[in-house]
Amino acid sequence: MIDKATPIVIGRVVATELKPATPHQFYFWTATDTSIGIGAIVKVGAGSGEPGAERVVYGVVTEGFAYSDLATPLHDVVGAEGDPTRAEDAPTTRQQIRYWTAAVLRQTPEEPLQPVPLGQVYVADDTDVALALRMDGFLHSATPTAIPVGLYTSAGRDSPVYLDADFLLGPEAAHLNISGVSGLATKTSAVEFLLASIFAHFPAHKGRVAALCFNVKGPDLCFLDQPGDLSDEDRRRYERLRVPAEPFKRVQLYAPLKADGVNLNTLRTHPDLVDDVEPLTWGLQEVVDYAEVLLNRDDIDAKADAFIDFLRDRVLGRTFDDGFGTTHRVQTFGDLDRLFRSIFDGLEIASGGRSDTWRTHHIATMRKVRNRLLNISTRCKGLVTDDGPSSDLPWNGFEDRTVYVIDIANVDPLGQDLVFARVVSKLREQLERRELGVDAVVVFVDELNKYAPGDGPDTYVKKMLLDISERGRYLGLVLFGAEQFRSQVHRRVVGNAGTQLFGRMDMDELATPGYQVLTPATKSKLATMPIGELMVRHPHFTQPIFIRFPKPPVLRGRDGVERFPPAADVPFDEAVVRQLVRLDRRVRPNQVKDLIADREQDDVRRALAAARRTRPDDVFAYFRKVLGARVDSESSLARERHVVPPLNPISEEPY
Amino acid sequence: MNWWQALVAAGAVPANAGRSDEAEPGEHADLVEDSELQVHPIPEPPPRIPKTVSFLNGIERWSVVAYDGVVQVVNAYIAAAVRRRDAGGVLHTTCERSRAFAIAPLERMSAPLRQALEQSAPDVERVDGDLVEQPARYLEMVEATVRRTRAHLERELAEQSLANLGADEWLVLDGLLSRSPAVARHPRTLGAIKSHGAQFLEGRGLERALTLPAGHRTSVFAVRGGHTRTEVYSWYLRLWPWEGNDLLYGLVRVEARADAETVRRASELSAWLWAERAPLATPATRWDRLLYPLHHVEEYLKARAPRFPAVRSRLPAA
Numbered sequence: 001m002i003d004k005a006t007p008i009v010i011g012r013v014v015a016t017e018l019k020p021a022t023p024h025q026f027y028f029w030t031a032t033d034t035s036i037g038i039g040a041i042v043k044v045g046a047g048s049g050e051p052g053a054e055r056v057v058y059g060v061v062t063e064g065f066a067y068s069d070l071a072t073p074l075h076d077v078v079g080a081e082g083d084p085t086r087a088e089d090a091p092t093t094r095q096q097i098r099y100w101t102a103a104v105l106r107q108t109p110e111e112p113l114q115p116v117p118l119g120q121v122y123v124a125d126d127t128d129v130a131l132a133l134r135m136d137g138f139l140h141s142a143t144p145t146a147i148p149v150g151l152y153t154s155a156g157r158d159s160p161v162y163l164d165a166d167f168l169l170g171p172e173a174a175h176l177n178i179s180g181v182s183g184l185a186t187k188t189s190a191v192e193f194l195l196a197s198i199f200a201h202f203p204a205h206k207g208r209v210a211a212l213c214f215n216v217k218g219p220d221l222c223f224l225d226q227p228g229d230l231s232d233e234d235r236r237r238y239e240r241l242r243v244p245a246e247p248f249k250r251v252q253l254y255a256p257l258k259a260d261g262v263n264l265n266t267l268r269t270h271p272d273l274v275d276d277v278e279p280l281t282w283g284l285q286e287v288v289d290y291a292e293v294l295l296n297r298d299d300i301d302a303k304a305d306a307f308i309d310f311l312r313d314r315v316l317g318r319t320f321d322d323g324f325g326t327t328h329r330v331q332t333f334g335d336l337d338r339l340f341r342s343i344f345d346g347l348e349i350a351s352g353g354r355s356d357t358w359r360t361h362h363i364a365t366m367r368k369v370r371n372r373l374l375n376i377s378t379r380c381k382g383l384v385t386d387d388g389p390s391s392d393l394p395w396n397g398f399e400d401r402t403v404y405v406i407d408i409a410n411v412d413p414l415g416q417d418l419v420f421a422r423v424v425s426k427l428r429e430q431l432e433r434r435e436l437g438v439d440a441v442v443v444f445v446d447e448l449n450k451y452a453p454g455d456g457p458d459t460y461v462k463k464m465l466l467d468i469s470e471r472g473r474y475l476g477l478v479l480f481g482a483e484q485f486r487s488q489v490h491r492r493v494v495g496n497a498g499t500q501l502f503g504r505m506d507m508d509e510l511a512t513p514g515y516q517v518l519t520p521a522t523k524s525k526l527a528t529m530p531i532g533e534l535m536v537r538h539p540h541f542t543q544p545i546f547i548r549f550p551k552p553p554v555l556r557g558r559d560g561v562e563r564f565p566p567a568a569d570v571p572f573d574e575a576v577v578r579q580l581v582r583l584d585r586r587v588r589p590n591q592v593k594d595l596i597a598d599r600e601q602d603d604v605r606r607a608l609a610a611a612r613r614t615r616p617d618d619v620f621a622y623f624r625k626v627l628g629a630r631v632d633s634e635s636s637l638a639r640e641r642h643v644v645p646p647l648n649p650i651s652e653e654p655y
Numbered sequence: 656m657n658w659w660q661a662l663v664a665a666g667a668v669p670a671n672a673g674r675s676d677e678a679e680p681g682e683h684a685d686l687v688e689d690s691e692l693q694v695h696p697i698p699e700p701p702p703r704i705p706k707t708v709s710f711l712n713g714i715e716r717w718s719v720v721a722y723d724g725v726v727q728v729v730n731a732y733i734a735a736a737v738r739r740r741d742a743g744g745v746l747h748t749t750c751e752r753s754r755a756f757a758i759a760p761l762e763r764m765s766a767p768l769r770q771a772l773e774q775s776a777p778d779v780e781r782v783d784g785d786l787v788e789q790p791a792r793y794l795e796m797v798e799a800t801v802r803r804t805r806a807h808l809e810r811e812l813a814e815q816s817l818a819n820l821g822a823d824e825w826l827v828l829d830g831l832l833s834r835s836p837a838v839a840r841h842p843r844t845l846g847a848i849k850s851h852g853a854q855f856l857e858g859r860g861l862e863r864a865l866t867l868p869a870g871h872r873t874s875v876f877a878v879r880g881g882h883t884r885t886e887v888y889s890w891y892l893r894l895w896p897w898e899g900n901d902l903l904y905g906l907v908r909v910e911a912r913a914d915a916e917t918v919r920r921a922s923e924l925s926a927w928l929w930a931e932r933a934p935l936a937t938p939a940t941r942w943d944r945l946l947y948p949l950h951h952v953e954e955y956l957k958a959r960a961p962r963f964p965a966v967r968s969r970l971p972a973a
Contacts, residue, residue: 069954071937079933090933091704092948093744 010034010155011100011121013044023104026059026116030098036061038521039535039546040154041124041132042102045117055109057116058124058132059102060543061154062519068094101519103543105132129159134540138164143205148197148241149536150547160241161547163499165203167539169440173498174473177448179486180503184531185556187482188220190501191444192552193243194480198442199401200243207439208400212427214420215407216446219267223560224403225251225276230551237550247554250402254280254393256383256411256419261605262575265382266407267557270564275582280406281383281609282390284333286422287376288312293421293460294372294414303365310361311369315339323359324350333377333384340370380415383408385605391612393423395430398437417461420451424464424477431475440476443468448483452490462490469496487512502526502535502544518544572601576608583611584619595624603627668866672901679852687888688875688918692860695872695922697892702926705825705843709739709749711813712829712952715805716960717758717797723768726787729758729797731780733805734956737816737826738948746951750816752808755961758797760784780804810835817841829949832887832910833878839885839912845924846887846910849944851903855889865902867893872925875918878910888917892925894932895943905943 011030015021026044030036044057070076080087104116108131122128129152130136138145139162146162167173176194180186195211202209215221227247230238238245255266257279263269264277287294291308311330314320320328320339324346328339343358343366356363377384393404406423408416424443430436445451445465452465468479469492481497483489487509494500505526509515515523522544526535532551535544555563570578573596577589596604607627616622656664663669686692713735721728734753738746756778761769763784772779782800786793813828814837820826825843832846833839855878856864864873873891887910895905909928911917917924928946936942936950 070934075935075937079935087933089700089930090947091708091744091930092740092746092934092951094934094947095951095954 007043007122007125009120010036010042010123013116013118013121014099015115015118021116021118023107023113023115025104026057026102028100028102028121030100030121032066032096032098034098036100036123036155038062038064038525041105041129041152041157041545042155043122043124043128043132045119055107055114055117057107058105058128059116060105060132060545061100062103062543063101063521065099065101066096067099068096070094105542106134123155123157124159125157126159129157129161133161133538133545134542135162135164137540138162138166143203145203145206147194147201148243149194149538150534150549151237151240152545153548154546158240161536161545163536163538164540165198165201165206167498169198169202169206169209169442169478170473170476172473173539175469175479175497176481176499176501177486177489177494177497178480178482178501178503178534179505179509180482180484180529181506182484184504186503186529186531186534187446189532189552189556190503190534190549191480191482192221192224192554193549195403195442195444196248196553197241197243199248202401202440208437209440209442210398210400210402210404210438211442211444212404212406212423213444214416214423214446215405215409216416217409217557219409219557219561220446221405221444222253222266222268222407222557223273223555223564224248224405226273226555226560226564228551228553228555228559230553234550237548238553241550245550245553248403250399251276251405252393252402253277253405253407255407256280256380256415258569259381260569260572260575261382261385261601262572262579262608263569265410267409267561267566268407268564269566271567273564274567274578277407279391279612280393280419281385282392282418282422283385284331284336284373285316286390286392287373287384287418288316290418290422290425290460291369291373293418294376303362304369307361307365307369310359311336322346333374337370337374340366376414376418379412380418383411383415383419385609391609393426394437395426396435396437398430398441400438417451417459420445420461421464424468428468428472428475428477431477438476440478442478442480444480444482446482448481448489448493449485452481452493454488454490465493466490469493485509487514498539500537502529502537503533504529504531572604573597576604579608580611580619580623583615587620591620592623595627599627669899670901671899672904676850676852676903679854682853682855682878684855684876684878684889686860686874686876688890688921691874692856692863692876693874694863694867695874695925697870697872697925697929698922700926700930702930703923704927704930705823706742707739707821707824708948709737709816709820709824709826710746710829710946710948710952711735711737711809711816711826712949712956713805713809713812714953714956714960715801717801719794723764725790726760726763726784727790727793727797728764728772731756731758731797731801731804732960733801733808734960735805735809735812736952736956737812738952738955739824740948746948746955748955749819750812751956752812753956753960754778754804754808756780756804758782758800760787763787806830806834810838813838813844817844827946827949829945829952833885836885839887839910842912842914842916844912845928847928847944847946847949848908848910849941851906851908864891865906866897867891867906869893869896869905870929872909872921875921877913886913887911888913888921890921890925892928894929900943903944907944 011028013021013026013028019027038061040061042059045055124132130139145165147165147168148160149163150161152159152161178187178190213221225247230245235245253268253276255264255277258265266277268277315330317331322328322342324342326342330336330339347355347358406419408419427441452462468477472479486494507527510523510527533548535546537544573593576596577592580587580592607623610626611619611623715733717729717731719727720730732755736751737749739749740746757776758780759772760782780800782796786796814835816826817837827845830846830848832844838844871893875888875890877886878889879886889908889910892907892909893905894907897904931946934947936945936947939945939950
């Protein structure tokens, strides 16, 4: 794993009264032609045989200077007689210096802490890099917890850099935050590679691990199970890091349905791949548990909360008498709407419009909650079903080394919040109960600028992200967050991330106070960072370290949609057939089409959802049984009246 | 308008000079080019600069470090180096010598201190004790001693480096070429002299030399200088305009082998030295006459010279 190379002298520490060596910083010079640069790790002391050489200091280059013995720029002008083209004609090259500032990473012995000795400077080899970054503690322990994050490639080296799983995935510290400008694919690629690395190196003694990724942009994470193109150099890096250069073996992709209730709302609809996509649909019960997500800041008050609690505790899933002579059993949005109508009608009829409270709840509060709840079934039709059962993640059966992707890229923002809130809350619940099936889950959330902004209202999602950031590590709930502008994300969310990665940064962003600890040279490197390179901060590293990681072994989203173009939406009957055939290859398409012809689509959807959830041996028989007998047209018309009326999502009605 | 401004307006050349080089005994010069000392413009660029050139320079340091009564005991350090310029214009050291020694009139010192000096100082240069009671003249003698030993060291180093000189390689010295017959007779050596205390010309020739325009040289003349009295050919070359400064500003006297070839190539060699004006040898005080590579050798030697650990008074220096 570690190569031991012959030390190469590349410079010498110098100190003056004005620029002395200190225990945390030193200066050294090198030849003009040197392999080191900003971010290079160097070693001072050992191997020189000089007095004080028993003290070894490791440092990282943070700033570089070059200058000559030119007294003033004017002298160069005079020497060239004002003609820049003649400046190169000078037969002698001026004496120059390459002068570097290095920040101390580690000293051995660590006590007493002393200024850096004025010795020779060497390029750090693999062993030195491990020692400098304090990786020896978790790399060579009885229970190693090292997770490769990339290669340190400065100064012509190629040394693996590891993160400590105890500090990346808990319990000591946890969470990872990655910042960088958009469009370079660095953030997503880095997380994909790191997940592959975690799956390959997560220590056995720490149990089972899974990842859950929210796909919030296009097809970014839709093809994690498909191999991407890797260069020989990438493959060599994978080999060096001992991470398999292959796509994720176990990927479960979930996507809500479109408004038609049968076509999947994802870009992974190519016929060769669509069978691997599980529908994600939720019913009333799932939504009401997270009704707070649907309420904006103006909506949040004790009355609404009380009424929602009342519905949750006393109404949903129970036989309930509305007090006006009607008994309800509310299980779907349709049932809920019927209850509301019955209450409103009852108040109107029983009191002649004079009473505006029902069981201590004001009618305005009830109207507001009704609108918010029923709105979601319209705005997120496909994710939220008016009626019928849900299709959900396997909350009791997460599998080891499996990536669960939830594609909400095309879902209404409110629906995204709902998905986000419910999924993370469920993960937390299940991890608390130790019933999730894995011991740790990495939750990858892109666009933290949007979900946990530093300013703006305290939304349910933001509060939840804060909660994960501050308490998730004890549960094994680990947040991998990504954003373009770190300065605009809530400070406690980024501050609690034990590991921080930085890709290419915008200069405006680098001018914000959060980056003041970096030298101008480091900022300049960050602003020009190539694809595949990152700056890493980790609890064991006392200074930021630059690393290079290989291209992820998976198909990138944009390549995926080119190789597997999304299929056009299919007609309702064809979509039903495909879903049933997927469950049971024996299903004959014509039989299904005949069966569902002239049937209510809601009934078909309900039967289909039941088949999906139950997964019977004989799918067609079960589907036919659930669908029931053909309903005559009169009954059908009668039923039309009970369907939840569409609500205008941009209604001006205040409630 | 000041009076001197009026004078300049009337045709005088503006000047800004305060001191000049120390006067030295006059030397005899015989013109070997032209019948009368003439001014020659140096050829237009590009100059023919030898691919490989070595530069020799030396330094000296001395200070009184102890008193035995009024006897001043001096610590001295001299060093010289030859640095070769490669094709990339970078200088690399090829020869280097130094000497650290004490200077004292041993016969005038008290027995215990003399014994202590002889036991602790590995290298002692004896000087005459006649001037001990005249401290200023004594120090002049010390300075002359140091200069002489430095010149000796440079001569030895120059002769040593001649043996290592490549087929087309030149050696440029800071100072007189004529100190060593071997060096003075070598076909590819040049001496660049910055001090003009010794006067070789007179009358109209002298005036032409001292008012030489920048980018011009004088006719070549033969001089017999230095302790060896080896004849060399020499000429003046103006590197920077003197107008507005002083007569010696930018003026270099070049020495080369006493040979007809030197006369033939004087303009070509002048063009080479003209090209050596850049980079400027600043911040050296006489940068106008100092070639940068020679300045570089000097800086190199200074950087390597040991610091004098003098015992200092707590009172401000006078």
